Amino acid sequence: MTPENRAAYWRANLRLVACCMLVWFLCSYVCGILFVDELNRIRIGGFKLGFWFAQQGSIYVFVALIFFYAWRMNRIDQKYDVHED
Amino acid sequence: MELKTLTYLVVGASFALYIGIAIWSRAHSTGDFYIAGKTVSPIANGMATAADWMSAASFISMAGLIAFLGYDGSVYLMGWTGGYVLLALFLAPYLRKFGKFTVPEFIAERYYSRTARIVAVICLIFVSFTYVAGQMRGVGIVFSRFLEVDLTVGLLVGMGVVFVYAVLGGMKGITYTQVAQYCVLIFAYTVPAIFIAIQITGNPLPQMAFGAEVGNTGVSLLDKLDDIVTALGFNQYTSGTKSTIDVFCITLALMVGTAGLPHVIVRFFTVPKVRDARSSAGYALLFIAILYTTAPAVGAMARYNLVNTVQPGEIGSTDGNIAYAERPEWFETWERTGLLKFEDRNGDGRVQYYNDGNPAYASTAASYGWQGNELTVDNDIMVLANPEIADLPNWVVALVAAGGIAAALSTAAGLLLVISAAISHDIIKGIVVPEISEKNELLAGRIAAAFAILIAGYLGFDPPGWVAQVVAFAFGLAAASLFPVILLGIFFKRINKEGAIAGMLSGLLFTYGYIEYFKGLFLKWAGAPWGENVTANWLFGISPEGIGVVGMMLSFLVAFAVSYSTAPPPERIQHMVENIRVPRAQ
Numbered sequence: 001m002t003p004e005n006r007a008a009y010w011r012a013n014l015r016l017v018a019c020c021m022l023v024w025f026l027c028s029y030v031c032g033i034l035f036v037d038e039l040n041r042i043r044i045g046g047f048k049l050g051f052w053f054a055q056q057g058s059i060y061v062f063v064a065l066i067f068f069y070a071w072r073m074n075r076i077d078q079k080y081d082v083h084e085d
Numbered sequence: 086m087e088l089k090t091l092t093y094l095v096v097g098a099s100f101a102l103y104i105g106i107a108i109w110s111r112a113h114s115t116g117d118f119y120i121a122g123k124t125v126s127p128i129a130n131g132m133a134t135a136a137d138w139m140s141a142a143s144f145i146s147m148a149g150l151i152a153f154l155g156y157d158g159s160v161y162l163m164g165w166t167g168g169y170v171l172l173a174l175f176l177a178p179y180l181r182k183f184g185k186f187t188v189p190e191f192i193a194e195r196y197y198s199r200t201a202r203i204v205a206v207i208c209l210i211f212v213s214f215t216y217v218a219g220q221m222r223g224v225g226i227v228f229s230r231f232l233e234v235d236l237t238v239g240l241l242v243g244m245g246v247v248f249v250y251a252v253l254g255g256m257k258g259i260t261y262t263q264v265a266q267y268c269v270l271i272f273a274y275t276v277p278a279i280f281i282a283i284q285i286t287g288n289p290l291p292q293m294a295f296g297a298e299v300g301n302t303g304v305s306l307l308d309k310l311d312d313i314v315t316a317l318g319f320n321q322y323t324s325g326t327k328s329t330i331d332v333f334c335i336t337l338a339l340m341v342g343t344a345g346l347p348h349v350i351v352r353f354f355t356v357p358k359v360r361d362a363r364s365s366a367g368y369a370l371l372f373i374a375i376l377y378t379t380a381p382a383v384g385a386m387a388r389y390n391l392v393n394t395v396q397p398g399e400i401g402s403t404d405g406n407i408a409y410a411e412r413p414e415w416f417e418t419w420e421r422t423g424l425l426k427f428e429d430r431n432g433d434g435r436v437q438y439y440n441d442g443n444p445a446y447a448s449t450a451a452s453y454g455w456q457g458n459e460l461t462v463d464n465d466i467m468v469l470a471n472p473e474i475a476d477l478p479n480w481v482v483a484l485v486a487a488g489g490i491a492a493a494l495s496t497a498a499g500l501l502l503v504i505s506a507a508i509s510h511d512i513i514k515g516i517v518v519p520e521i522s523e524k525n526e527l528l529a530g531r532i533a534a535a536f537a538i539l540i541a542g543y544l545g546f547d548p549p550g551w552v553a554q555v556v557a558f559a560f561g562l563a564a565a566s567l568f569p570v571i572l573l574g575i576f577f578k579r580i581n582k583e584g585a586i587a588g589m590l591s592g593l594l595f596t597y598g599y600i601e602y603f604k605g606l607f608l609k610w611a612g613a614p615w616g617e618n619v620t621a622n623w624l625f626g627i628s629p630e631g632i633g634v635v636g637m638m639l640s641f642l643v644a645f646a647v648s649y650s651t652a653p654p655p656e657r658i659q660h661m662v663e664n665i666r667v668p669r670a671q
Contacts, residue, residue, distance in 0.1 A: 006663065010666055013666075017175075020170070020174055021170075021174070024167065028163045028167055028336065029333060029336070029337075032163060033159075033329060033332050033333050033336065034329065034333070036156075037324075040323070040324070044296075045297070045305070046296030046297055046305025046307055046308065047296035047305075047307065048307070048323055051156060051307070051323045051324075052296070054159035054163065055156075055159050055162055055295075055381040056292060056295070056378055058162075058166075058167065059162065059163070059377055060374070062166050062169065062170050062374075063371050063374050065170055066169060066174075066363075066367035066370055067364070067367040069173060069174060069363065070360075070363035070364045073178075074363075077360070082667045082669045083360070083668060083669060084668050084669055
């Protein structure tokens with residue numbers, strides 16, 4: 001593997017991690033904590049939206065996020081030809 | 086069948102299953118003993134991780150805690166799940182690629198330092214023992230309540246079972262018993278929740294029932310709960326009392342702490358490939374999420390059921406509260422354990438439950454003739470009493486007992502294994518006798534596991550008063566010492582030995598000092614805590630539970646500052662880091 005290729009692989013990884021961390025931060029800290037009062041004015045079904053994010057929504061997003069990361073990362077591995085076997 | 090007999094049968098059958106699995110999956114090598122020979126499928130590892138992670142506290146205490154905290158309880162829900170995202174993105178795949186046995190071993194090799202290894206071992210042992218004590222306590226509580234045996238007998242039986250499968254099977258035995266334990270505990274947790282959800286809202290899915298309409302009233306469960314608790318002088322269920330910065334920091338400290346806990350990290354060493362480590366973190370969180378999204382629903386429904394039981398009529402009317410003589414059977418059962426207490430302060434023979442600590446509500450309470458709150462409920466009974474409150478059949482109650490024990494045992498076993506690995510692999514093989522044979526190291530691991538069980542049993546039997554307080558410390562410690570040093574080791578080649586040790590120690594000492602100052606841990610004899618534990622005194626308004634975040638940032642800063650002012654790490658270390666960043670072996 002060439003050093004350039006290695007560096008490009010690592011940059012692709014970091015970009016993906018940064019995107020995932022942004023979503024992670026938005027769903028829990030922004031929607032569930034920082035702007036919870038504002039979002040609580042919006043309702044979905046019997047839930048206040050901010051409260052729902054804090055006690056339900058953020059957890060669903062976390063699960064989806066890890067599977068998304070694993071899937072994308074496998075593709076990146078293939079692209080740079082660094083996947084196992 | 087009588088409840089007690091049924092409980093004995095269900096719990097006994099679950100024990101037989103665990104021991105059977107342990108005998109089938111005995112460890113034959115140190116690789117089996119420490120990391121299950123790297124042969125665990127990502128889904129099985131996900132289940133095992135979920136059982137490992139969800140402790141007696143998650144199973145027994147969390148929903149009860151949320152029931153009384155309302156929105157503020159969100160810190161546990163987000164904090165104890167969001168950490169898996171950090172684990173999957175920053176640690177698990179790379180540590181799996183590194184491919185060794187323990188967390189301190191990674192720190193030792195990456196930072197080419199025995200000192201770093203010793204500091205890591207100390208953090209690990211402290212964090213793990215703190216946890217284990219709580220698990221053994223949980224086993225004791227379940228035994229004494231449901232099997233009505235003495236606490237000591239309960240503990241001894243629990244220790245015996247863990248002994249068999251942890252000592253015999255090592256990580257391999259633990260992994261497959263944890264898979265079975267996950268199934269037992271998740272079934273035991275969700276079945277009562279589904280029944281109660283149907284009873285209250287008609288919707289069988291607790292996650293939906295949480296926001297569904299109560300009966301045919303046209304009002305949703307959460308709105309109804311907000312109404313009744315505020316009418317009793319409590320804070321609104323869906324809004325909190327903690328400051329935003331504190332909620333923010335506690336959540337972050339729990340997330341980072343979760344990602345830094347050695348017994349969780351080491352689980353990702355057991356899968357065959359780097360790819361599996363990534364997806365396994367997803368499966369782990371998926372299995373955890375089943376319980377963690379049910380728990381807040383259970384909390385809200387339990388609070389609703391409790392208030393309705395105590396206050397069946399209109400608030401303030403003379404016969405609005407339940408007469409003590411007519412209390413339901415579960416009320417009596419739990420009174421006997423001392424976890425539910427009633428004191429008739431105004432002598433009317435009825436139970437009043439309200440917030441007597443709210444000055445704005447005092448005159449209202451006085452106009453009703455109430456002279457103080459008469460009911461104290463321990464958080465821990467909400468989940469255990471739930472099936473009885475909802476009048477579910479006895480087999481459900483028996484199942485909940487088996488589930489509580491499964492949750493406690495699975496976590497205890499995982500913790501005991503990382504403690505024994507730290508002793509036999511990091512201390513004995515890594516430092517004291519490097520030339521030890523594999524056979525003897527395996528034996529040392531088994532002996533260390535046996536000793537760790539004895540100490541854990543003792544801590545569970547006679548928990549020092551500081552156990553509850555050090556939980557915050559355990560997370561703070563993992564967040565401020567282990568997590569930064571591992572992350573930096575992977576993502577920043579320039580961090581050297583000096584930086585890592587300085588970073589770990591500064592995070593550790595700062596976090597420890599802050600918690601000691603406000604809560605008192607080991608220096609009670611010297612007059613700790615010195616500061617009054619109130620918002621006005623806290624640094625930036627952050628409570629000791631959330632201070633790990635500041636410790637973590639300090640640790641990062643110090644590690645960078647020291648590393649860049651000293652020589653870079655040797656060439657071979659930089660190569661090693663490049664190598665662990667790439668999945669394929671080179």
